[in-house]
Structure formats: structure tokens, C-alpha cells
Amino acid sequence: MSSPTNPVRVRFAPSPTGFLHIGGARTALFNWLFARHNKGIFILRIEDTDEVRSTEDSVRGILDSMSWLGLDWDEGPLTEGLNPVQMFPPKTLGEIPPAVVMGKAIISGTAATKGDFGPYFQMQRLDKYQASCDQLIQSGKAYPCYCTPEEVQKMRELAELSKRPPKYDGTCRNLTAEQRQQKETEGRKKSVRFKTPMEGSVNFTDLVNGAMHFETLLLEDFVILKTSGVPTYNFACVVDDHLMEISHVIRGDDHLSNTPRQILIFEALGWALPQYAHLAMIKGSDGARLSKRHGATSVMEYREAGYLPDVLLNYLALLGWGTEDSQQIFTKQEMIDKFLLERCVTSPAMFDPAKLTWMNGEYLRKKTVSEVADLAKPFFTAKALDVIPRTRLEQAIALEHEKIKLLTDVPKLTDFLLWDVFEYREEPVNKVLRAAGAAEILKEIKQRLTALEPFTAETVEKTCKDLAKERGVKNGATYHPLRVAVSGRTEGPSLFHMVEFLGKALTLQRIERAQALLNQPSASSFQPPAPEGLKG
RNA sequence: GCCCUCAUCGUCUAGCGGUUUAGGACGCUGCCCUCUCAAGGCAGAGAUCACGGGUUCGAAUCCCGUUGGGGGCACCA
Numbered sequence: 001m002s003s004p005t006n007p008v009r010v011r012f013a014p015s016p017t018g019f020l021h022i023g024g025a026r027t028a029l030f031n032w033l034f035a036r037h038n039k040g041i042f043i044l045r046i047e048d049t050d051e052v053r054s055t056e057d058s059v060r061g062i063l064d065s066m067s068w069l070g071l072d073w074d075e076g077p078l079t080e081g082l083n084p085v086q087m088f089p090p091k092t093l094g095e096i097p098p099a100v101v102m103g104k105a106i107i108s109g110t111a112a113t114k115g116d117f118g119p120y121f122q123m124q125r126l127d128k129y130q131a132s133c134d135q136l137i138q139s140g141k142a143y144p145c146y147c148t149p150e151e152v153q154k155m156r157e158l159a160e161l162s163k164r165p166p167k168y169d170g171t172c173r174n175l176t177a178e179q180r181q182q183k184e185t186e187g188r189k190k191s192v193r194f195k196t197p198m199e200g201s202v203n204f205t206d207l208v209n210g211a212m213h214f215e216t217l218l219l220e221d222f223v224i225l226k227t228s229g230v231p232t233y234n235f236a237c238v239v240d241d242h243l244m245e246i247s248h249v250i251r252g253d254d255h256l257s258n259t260p261r262q263i264l265i266f267e268a269l270g271w272a273l274p275q276y277a278h279l280a281m282i283k284g285s286d287g288a289r290l291s292k293r294h295g296a297t298s299v300m301e302y303r304e305a306g307y308l309p310d311v312l313l314n315y316l317a318l319l320g321w322g323t324e325d326s327q328q329i330f331t332k333q334e335m336i337d338k339f340l341l342e343r344c345v346t347s348p349a350m351f352d353p354a355k356l357t358w359m360n361g362e363y364l365r366k367k368t369v370s371e372v373a374d375l376a377k378p379f380f381t382a383k384a385l386d387v388i389p390r391t392r393l394e395q396a397i398a399l400e401h402e403k404i405k406l407l408t409d410v411p412k413l414t415d416f417l418l419w420d421v422f423e424y425r426e427e428p429v430n431k432v433l434r435a436a437g438a439a440e441i442l443k444e445i446k447q448r449l450t451a452l453e454p455f456t457a458e459t460v461e462k463t464c465k466d467l468a469k470e471r472g473v474k475n476g477a478t479y480h481p482l483r484v485a486v487s488g489r490t491e492g493p494s495l496f497h498m499v500e501f502l503g504k505a506l507t508l509q510r511i512e513r514a515q516a517l518l519n520q521p522s523a524s525s526f527q528p529p530a531p532e533g534l535k536g
Numbered sequence: 537g538c539c540c541u542c543a544u545c546g547u548c549u550a551g552c553g554g555u556u557u558a559g560g561a562c563g564c565u566g567c568c569c570u571c572u573c574a575a576g577g578c579a580g581a582g583a584u585c586a587c588g589g590g591u592u593c594g595a596a597u598c599c600c601g602u603u604g605g606g607g608g609c610a611c612c613a
Contacts, residue, residue: 237613326550355561
């Protein structure tokens with residue numbers, strides 16, 4: 001699709017009025033995939049023309065999220081050198097290694113950008129919008145409007161009452177020079193409205209949705225320049241898409257009905273149209289557009305919850321796009337190679353956290369223990385990282401590897417292996433340790449393990465098996481009490497590898513604790529002594 | 537209210553007029569493996585392709601309508 005004379009140039013244009021959310025990330029991803037697939041340019045443009053809701057924090061947050069996801073942009077704000085955002089991880093996780101703070105954003109006021117089509121913050125491009133606006137007024141395709149918001153509101157209500165479309169009534173559309181002069185001398189504030197053709201239609205072909213048709217009649221004379229001199233979305237968007245030589249506009253289909261307005265502006269200015277591709281929305285579990293009430297919606301929240309950026313990308317790609325063979329797991333390169341706008345789906349998709357989580361586990365299982373340890377570091381406390389030797393950490397992770405779905409699982413799944421403080425759960429204690437004969441067997445196991453040399457998974461297993469055989473009981477009758485005694489729970493890693501990991505001293509100590517516990521009348525809340533750190 | 541848009545298992549999707557007893561994935565159930573939990577393997581339940589009309593020898597696939605969902609109708613983007 002790209003050629004030297006007409007290269008693919010796409011943009012992701014978020015407004016900094018909040019963190020980057022799942023829907024925005026999906027739009028960014030599809031633009032990025034399209035650009036990379038076509039060896040084109042991916043631009044990040046900040047649409048900060050909302051004077052009341054735009055915030056610097058949002059800009060930083062968006063840049064951070066984009067960086068974390070690995071959606072690198074060829075043109076747009078620079079991310080080096082200034083105020084890193086300290087939103088991650090949450091304070092409860094303790095200090096984080098510097099390496100984890102990835103995104104370093106800057107704010108629009110002093111923004112440094114890269115690319116030859118900048119600046120990439122719209123508030124720094126006001127002169128360009130003004131110039132195009134002047135051009136429209138001069139050619140009679142736009143006009144100053146002196147109506148107040150209250151007056152416009154009244155017009156709409158009136159129109160609604162008489163069952164006409166609630167449109168601006170065109171009061172200022174055909175003002176004479178004198179009338180205009182009078183409004184000016186009255187000191188009325190001036191906005192600029194686009195003179196929407198009274199008849200005709202706008203037709204275009206959407207790369208995803210196909211042929212589109214809109215009647216111009218239904219559109220009102222919309223504002224393109226606010227009284228503040230700041231452009232509205234539809235106007236700024238068109239001017240920038242033209243000036244930045246955007247070839248394809250890929251965005252959510254909530255913008256579909258904005259497209260005719262934008263096309264009208266393009267035509268009034270005599271500019272060539274980009275191609276359009278509108279993506280179906282992402283819905284929450286109740287079918288409504290994904291929002292906060294559906295749970296986590298910001299990219300940062302998923303980062304904090306222990307999801308991998310590549311997983312989020314992979315999962316998001318599946319929401320609205322698919323291959324002929326229904327492939328589920330993609331490397332980034334595979335996504336780039338296979339991505340086609342033509343294969344984007346037109347129906348809205350529901351966001352399914354369960355599948356996302358499955359995919360995260362799938363990715364994590366394919367990683368080496370060392371990689372998982374590195375990735376999980378931010379989720380351990382600084383103290384844990386300081387006290388626990390790296391090899392120890394990796395061994396513990398290896399024991400639980402296939403069970404890890406989220407990076408936040410790593411500390412949870414390994415705590416009883418790495419620390420002396422852990423809970424003896426009531427149910428297993430009652431069911432397994434208090435079972436008939438269990439105490440006796442535990443005592444015997446302890447005796448034999450005390451003398452055991454060398455103390456390995458194999459020798460411990462043999463010890464248990466031999467004991468079972470001598471007693472004429474099933475192997476399980478020795479395994480289960482030992483498991484609960486050393487871990488406080490019935491589920492966990494391979495018993496003998498776990499025992500080998502703990503080592504003889506710790507194993508014996510834990511068995512003693514379990515025995516002490518059994519001597520207490522109610523075992524429900526055994527509290528071991530204060531933490532002594534890691535032993536063994 | 538008006539405009540736009542969508543409609544295949546609970547969910548994400550494959551399917552582009554006959555190869556379909558509608559395929560894959562998540563989730564769910566069962567079995568196997570097994571020292572538990574997972575992971576893995578196998579099997580299964582689950583979709584009259586929203587509904588109603590056409591077109592056609594033949595429709596999930598094309599057309600029309602209905603219903604339902606989503607989006608939009610701002611000096612917000």
C-alpha cells in the first residue's frame with residue numbers, strides 16, 4: 001500500500017483528559033501495526049484543545065503507557081530526559097528498581113518533539129488553525145457567529161419542539177457587514193462556524209465498513225473555532241491530518257459520524273482526503289461501551305496487575321481483528337506481518353479479562369525462570385529483593401512456574417517457600433494432619449529425615465516410600481502429612497523438590513512447628529514466631 | 537426523536553452460495569497423567585448462524601423488513 005510517492009502515514013491522536021485506556025490502546029495498536037506492516041510512519045499527536053479537561057499528568061500517562069506497550073512512534077513528543085512519572089508500581093509494593101520506570105514524559109508547554117511535521121501538540125499549532133480558518137471565511141465557507149451558548153441552546157430546544165432536527169438556526173450565517181459591525185460594537189464574543197451545504201451528501205469508502213453515505217442536510221453549521229480562538233476537534237483534526245500528510249485515518253467508530261463534517265472541511269479547503277478506517281468499539285461485560293464501572297480500563301492498571309505488555313497487545317489485536325486460521329498467539333513480528341485492515345471486524349467486541357489472564361500465563365510459561373524473575377522483581381518488596389538470593393528466588397519460581405498467570409502471583413505463590421512466616425491453613429491441618437495415624441507418621445518421618453544423608457528429592461522420596469511400605473499404608477499417607485507440615489497447605493509444588501529446596505534444617509523445623517500446632521486444642525490460627533528471615 | 541452502524545456457541549472469532557454433521561480459542565464439564573495444585577493430553581456439553589420474508593436447484597453466506605445492541609447528534613474530543 002505504501003509507495004515512495006505516497007507513503008503510509010498514520011497517527012494516534014489521543015486527548016490528554018485521562019490515562020490511556022484499553023480502547024485507546026487498541027486504536028494505537030492498529031495504527032502502529034498498519035504503519036509497521038506498510039513500512040510507513042506512525043505519528044503520535046496530542047489533541048490537547050480541551051482547555052478545561054486536558055492535564056499534563058494525562059500526557060505523561062499516555063506517553064508512559066505507549067512506551068510500556070512498546071508502541072514506538074516515529075514522530076511526536078520526545079520522551080527522554082524529563083520528569084519520569086511515578087505512578088507505578090503502587091506504594092504498597094515498596095520501592096522499585098530504576099529500570100522499571102520506563103516512560104519519561106514531558107509536558108506540552110516545553111515539549112520537545114521529533115519529526116518534520118511538528119509541533120505535535122495541537123495547542124502549539126493555533127496559528128495554523130487560524131490561517132485555515134481565515135481562508136475559509138475569505139472564501140465564504142465559514143462565518144463569524146456572535147450567538148451565545150445560551151441562545152444556541154434555545155434554538156435547539158425550539159427546533160426540537162417543532163419536531164425539526166435540533167440544529168443551529170443560521171442566525172449569523174447571512175449577516176450583512178453592518179449587522180456584523182453592530183454585533184462587534186456590542187462587544188459580543190465571536191466564534192467561527194462552518195457553512196454546511198444545505199443539500200447534497202457526503203460519500204466515502206471506509207476501509208473497514210465499506211460504502212458510507214451521509215445527508216448534509218442533517219448537519220448543522222458547526223463551530224470550528226471557539227470564542228477562545230482554540231479550534232474544535234473536527235477542525236483541528238482536519239488541518240493537522242492534512243498538514244501532517246496523514247494517508248490513513250484509523251480510529252474508533254465513535255468518530256464515524258464526525259467523518260462527514262471533516263470531509264466537508266477538507267473539500268472546502270481544497271485538500272485531498274485521507275483514507276478512512278473505523279474500528280468497532282470495545283464493550284464491557286454488559287454490552288455497553290467499556291468504562292470504569294467494568295473494572296480496570298487503563299493500561300497502567302493492567303501493568304500494575306502483572307500483565308505483560310506483549311500480552312495486552314496480543315489480546316487487543318484479537319479484539320476486532322483475526323486471521324483466517326483463528327491464530328491466537330502472535331509474536332509482535334507475526335502481528336505486523338499478518339495485519340490487514342481488510343480483516344478488521346465490523347461488530348463490537350466484548351473485553352474478556354479471563355482470556356487475557358489465560359494468555360498472560362501462556363506467555364509466562366514460555367519464559368525462562370530467569371526471565372520471570374526479572375519481570376517479577378517490581379512486585380517484590382525492596383526488602384525481599386535485598387534478603388533473598390537470586391538463585392533462591394529462581395529456584396522458588398521454578399517450583400511454581402506453570403502456575404503463574406500474573407506477575408503479581410509470583411510473590412504470592414512463593415511466599416511460603418521464601419519466608420518462614422506462613423499460615424497453616426485450618427482445613428488441611430484438620431483434614432490431613434489430624435487424620436488418624438498422621439501424627440505418628442509425621443514423627444517417624446521426622447526421625448528418619450534427621451538422619452538422612454544426602455538430603456535430596458530422591459532420598460526423601462525413598463524415605464517416605466519405605467516408611468509407607470513398612471507400615472503397610474499407601475504412599476500418600478506419608479506424602480500428604482509431610483506436605484502440610486512443611487507448607488501449611490495441600491496444594492503446592494512437587495513435594496520432594498519442595499523439601500529439597502527447603503533443605504533439611506528448615507524442613508525439620510517446620511515439621512516441629514506442625515507438631516506443636518497439633519498439640520494445641522484449636523489449630524485454626526497458628527502464629528509462628530516473628531520472622532527470622534530466610535534460612536537454609 | 538433523528539442519523540450511522542452491527543447481529544455465528546456464555547465470550548473472542550473462522551466462514552465470503554454448494555467441500556459445513558458450522559471450524560478454532562477462552563471459559564465450563566469429564567477422563568488420563570499424577571504426591572497435591574497446576575501444566576499437559578484426550579473427550580464432551582455448548583450456535584435451529586437474532587427473527588420474518590424473498591432471490592436461487594441450493595443461503596450463515598445475496599436482497600428487503602422487523603427486533604435487539606452499539607455509536608453519534610456540544611464553543612468535549
